[in-house]
Amino acid sequence: MNATPPSPIGSGVAQPLPPPTPSSVAPTFGGRVRAIAYRIGPFVPALVPLAVVVGIVVALVSAALQANILSSVFSFHWNPPANQWGFGVFLVGSLLTAVPALVLSMAVGLGLAIASTTYLPRFLTVWLDPFVDLLAGIPSVVYGIWAYVNLTPYFANDFNPWIHGHLGFVPGLGGKLPSTGGTGLPISIFILTLMALPITTLLIRDSLRSVPKDLWESGLALGATRWEVLRHVALPYSSRGVLSAGLLGFGRAFGETVAVAMLIGGAAVIPTSFFGATDTIAATMFSLLDSARNNSHFLSGLADMGLVLFAITLVVNILGRRLVTSLYASEIAGL
Amino acid sequence: MAAATVRSASPALPPDDVLTRSSGRLRWRTGFDSAIGWLLPLLFVVALYPILELVYYISVQAVPTLSWTVLTSTNPVAVDALGVPIITTFEIMALATAIASGLGALGGIATAEFLPDQAAEVVRASANMLAGAPSVVVGYFGYIAFVLYFGWGLSYIAGVVTLSFFMLPYVFRTVDLAFTSIPRPIREAALGSGAGPSQYVLRVGTPIAFPQILNGIFLAMAIGVGETAPLVLTTTHGVLVPQSIYSPVSFLTALIWSDFDAGKVSGLQVVAFQCAFLLMIVVIALNIVVRVISARYRKRLEGLYQ
Amino acid sequence: MTATPAPSGWEDVVLSVRDLTVSSKERKLIDRLSLDFPPRSLTAVIGPSGCGKTTFVRTLNRMTELTPGLKISGSVLYLGQEIYSREVNPVLVRRRIGMVFQRPTVFPKSIFENAAFGLRLINEDEGAIDRAVTDALQRAGLWDEVKDDLDRPALSLSGGQQQRLCIARALATRPRVILLDEPTSALDPAATQRVESTMQHLKEDHVLILVTHNVGQAARVSDRIAFLHSGRLIEVGPTPEILERPREALTQQFITGRFA
Numbered sequence: 047m048n049a050t051p052p053s054p055i056g057s058g059v060a061q062p063l064p065p066p067t068p069s070s071v072a073p074t075f076g077g078r079v080r081a082i083a084y085r086i087g088p089f090v091p092a093l094v095p096l097a098v099v100v101g102i103v104v105a106l107v108s109a110a111l112q113a114n115i116l117s118s119v120f121s122f123h124w125n126p127p128a129n130q131w132g133f134g135v136f137l138v139g140s141l142l143t144a145v146p147a148l149v150l151s152m153a154v155g156l157g158l159a160i161a162s163t164t165y166l167p168r169f170l171t172v173w174l175d176p177f178v179d180l181l182a183g184i185p186s187v188v189y190g191i192w193a194y195v196n197l198t199p200y201f202a203n204d205f206n207p208w209i210h211g212h213l214g215f216v217p218g219l220g221g222k223l224p225s226t227g228g229t230g231l232p233i234s235i236f237i238l239t240l241m242a243l244p245i246t247t248l249l250i251r252d253s254l255r256s257v258p259k260d261l262w263e264s265g266l267a268l269g270a271t272r273w274e275v276l277r278h279v280a281l282p283y284s285s286r287g288v289l290s291a292g293l294l295g296f297g298r299a300f301g302e303t304v305a306v307a308m309l310i311g312g313a314a315v316i317p318t319s320f321f322g323a324t325d326t327i328a329a330t331m332f333s334l335l336d337s338a339r340n341n342s343h344f345l346s347g348l349a350d351m352g353l354v355l356f357a358i359t360l361v362v363n364i365l366g367r368r369l370v371t372s373l374y375a376s377e378i379a380g381l
Numbered sequence: 382m383a384a385a386t387v388r389s390a391s392p393a394l395p396p397d398d399v400l401t402r403s404s405g406r407l408r409w410r411t412g413f414d415s416a417i418g419w420l421l422p423l424l425f426v427v428a429l430y431p432i433l434e435l436v437y438y439i440s441v442q443a444v445p446t447l448s449w450t451v452l453t454s455t456n457p458v459a460v461d462a463l464g465v466p467i468i469t470t471f472e473i474m475a476l477a478t479a480i481a482s483g484l485g486a487l488g489g490i491a492t493a494e495f496l497p498d499q500a501a502e503v504v505r506a507s508a509n510m511l512a513g514a515p516s517v518v519v520g521y522f523g524y525i526a527f528v529l530y531f532g533w534g535l536s537y538i539a540g541v542v543t544l545s546f547f548m549l550p551y552v553f554r555t556v557d558l559a560f561t562s563i564p565r566p567i568r569e570a571a572l573g574s575g576a577g578p579s580q581y582v583l584r585v586g587t588p589i590a591f592p593q594i595l596n597g598i599f600l601a602m603a604i605g606v607g608e609t610a611p612l613v614l615t616t617t618h619g620v621l622v623p624q625s626i627y628s629p630v631s632f633l634t635a636l637i638w639s640d641f642d643a644g645k646v647s648g649l650q651v652v653a654f655q656c657a658f659l660l661m662i663v664v665i666a667l668n669i670v671v672r673v674i675s676a677r678y679r680k681r682l683e684g685l686y687q
Numbered sequence: 688m689t690a691t692p693a694p695s696g697w698e699d700v701v702l703s704v705r706d707l708t709v710s711s712k713e714r715k716l717i718d719r720l721s722l723d724f725p726p727r728s729l730t731a732v733i734g735p736s737g738c739g740k741t742t743f744v745r746t747l748n749r750m751t752e753l754t755p756g757l758k759i760s761g762s763v764l765y766l767g768q769e770i771y772s773r774e775v776n777p778v779l780v781r782r783r784i785g786m787v788f789q790r791p792t793v794f795p796k797s798i799f800e801n802a803a804f805g806l807r808l809i810n811e812d813e814g815a816i817d818r819a820v821t822d823a824l825q826r827a828g829l830w831d832e833v834k835d836d837l838d839r840p841a842l843s844l845s846g847g848q849q850q851r852l853c854i855a856r857a858l859a860t861r862p863r864v865i866l867l868d869e870p871t872s873a874l875d876p877a878a879t880q881r882v883e884s885t886m887q888h889l890k891e892d893h894v895l896i897l898v899t900h901n902v903g904q905a906a907r908v909s910d911r912i913a914f915l916h917s918g919r920l921i922e923v924g925p926t927p928e929i930l931e932r933p934r935e936a937l938t939q940q941f942i943t944g945r946f947a
Contacts, residue, residue, distance in 0.1 A: 185607025301515030
């Protein structure tokens, strides 16, 4: 029995259609133009996504090469006035926000997916599942403004001091508590988790659903509890889906721009404390574009970062998508 | 159910066969399974509480202050006049959706039906790459390509085109998938009866895939209306409805951002929440529509299968 | 493990079904079915599609509980104990009443781990697991073909081998009863033949209940045949009798229509 999920029905491996031919056969100039148009026509709109991707790379590269600055991801000194363009700081910032958000959203997503597929009755999951998916639809600027106004006081007055007080012995959680008004890593990680959650939940849920019913039942028929079947049969079977959830969730968190820009605190340093402010590549690119508009050096530096950002999200997305080919891929088309 | 009648006395059963015995290990296994069955669903509460809080808070902040005047006033000087941003957002969305849908649908159909397999895979991968691109990266592309290189400057049209490219892969993917999911027998029957490729696409494929195509468009709209970066990076702020393709513009997401940026939300707070509220409603409505169409379409597709 | 003698006092009946009724919201799937299963026998359950034979067999190891909305009344007694009693854990029921499904459902693990699956849940020691796995694979007729490398992925086996592995997997927990739901319908004739001979071998030690749509198969391997129609037990009796001199008209129609 094949362990790979079934390929989409009617998957596009059918013979491609020949290009449409014009009905007129007269070799007039107009006729010939039409013939060529018909041959090439279909291919043009199909190439648009490819063209745009290439365009992005070309645009960023040309902007990056424009001014002769020495910007590097390996340097951690970002000080444009002093001609220092080391954006390693921002890469660290991006990782510091995205990785914890990934871990949290995977953990919660796994739990939700398991609950939804194995433990909850249909009449509940029918509306709970779309509810979670709705999290993905909220615009990031709305997340940002809500969190900035409604949540930062909570983080500043309750959450941060509590962690600092009770877990201060853990390196990074102790020391002097920076006063950031609630912005910084903790709240950013929280919002990113919310934003990545629908992706992880949906992908894991879909993979669990694609485990053949026979297989579940065989496990139960051997005297296993539902949890045991999950752990020893269903989850291993869906490992590709789980991995894909991780990759795509990470891609989402890593590339998130506006919400992070509003919540991260915008300090171009690697924070010494978990509660401190920092910055990510995407957020920096977004909030500093004003300066870039008048300054081609700035634009170069930012475009450089953009290339690294784009490259990372590219790799993660391609890998993640490759792992998942399901009939209901349309559900993840929006993610 | 008959009452438990374990026949006592007479033939004693070997311990293995006694169904009512229970060992510590068995109790642990069953107990753990039940416990998980209660705990995991509680995660739903944890996960969904923030969004409920978000919706509640924004509604509470915005609804009392909204009125017909606020929504329709196009007074360029007044602080709380949302008429211009609303109309502009609407116009931007209409144009960007038209472009994204046109190119995306055509591209999706072409990829599903006309492209040889390898080329199709490359194109699909690039659509995925584009969809996964951070909004700020697409914004930079728009800025460098359209604002600078094409010389359009920070303008209405630069924003619209950039946004349309951001929305395109979603329509593309959905249409591509819709056409490849058409059951083979139907496709072959149509072609076998002598339909030309474009006739097949128009007369057979599109009607079948139509709900999905519509879905892709709504999906792209839901995503596009909430985007900030691709537009903010390619446009400049204005107070009037766009007069020409090079105009400055003012739209909902930009208002929220600029409110935040300028003075980190002071007296202008209310406007930010009003815009957030409107966006939220639109996005939730579109998401619901998408889901309903999806569910109906799924049933219909199964119906095609006998 | 050698032939398990029936516990003293239970030489006549291992599994006893009394007035079993299974109904969904729309209709009755099983209607007041009563049937006893003696030790060391193979009972074939046959009938037209939709007659409830699969549903029936699934009530015997409480698998019907997995389908929401089904109401079950009547009783199913395993060695005199009501399996649906509140005090009975379904996990234990399934250890004593095993099941093999229509399509081979091997787990994505090694051959050894597949066979050992049920035992690992009970946490027997490694030596016992080893012996039980070897024994089960032998009795399922698969040992010679896999003994060289038990760590191979189970999915690398052919369909027929996988199904025999599923049988071995069910055997490993030493059940008295084995339910087989059309186990050869997904197999080619050669593999089918091997599974049939395995069943004939196993019926010397276990109670086998075989659901099949293939009357020929029932003729070849079973001791008795139970004929179901629309959820009711129409007739049950020794195989030769049912095939040649069925008492009920319905049975007659079915047999003559299907006997190939």
